Amino acid sequence: MATVSKELLAASSIPLILSVLKRGESYGYELIKEVKAASGGKLQFSDGTLYPILRKLEEKELITSEWRIAENDKRRRYYRITEKGKDQLKQEKKNWEFLTTLLNTLWAPSTTSLS
Template structure:
């Protein structure tokens, strides 16, 4: 099992959360569950990590939230991505593709000349 550092998880939290919300509205526990399942159990947000990020995303108008009563009669806060959030996700994807390609290049051994 891969051990992902807290720093890397923090750096990826915005694109991870926005990616989940682009699929449809969700609430906190469901977001945690979806990331955990998609990562094969490797990545898991704690409540203490997730909710401050959600608040910051809402302050930046990348997501909206709304309190509702769920089918089980519990109050839940549902989150949705905004158009601004979709644009941010598009930029995040470009940034991560660039970094992934850069790391792939740097991790590939240099060819040496045999002259």
């Protein structure tokens, strides 16, 4: 099974996290599990990767967070997307759709060869 490079994971981390949070609030470990499950195990954030991104998103006011006591009596920080975050996600989606279209165009067999 091929895994995604660290560089591609880094480039896609903001839209991935915002997309998960658009579905509903979540805490760190749950975010990690959701991305891993949605990717069929090909993408997995580590704690050391995820939490700095969450802090950055919070500084940019794209998400908010609050500490709560979970059912198992553990403290968890729950994250929620803001309206500004939803707007950013719309822009991220447009950017990724453009890049996907561009790459598909460039990867398509060419009818004329320059080489």
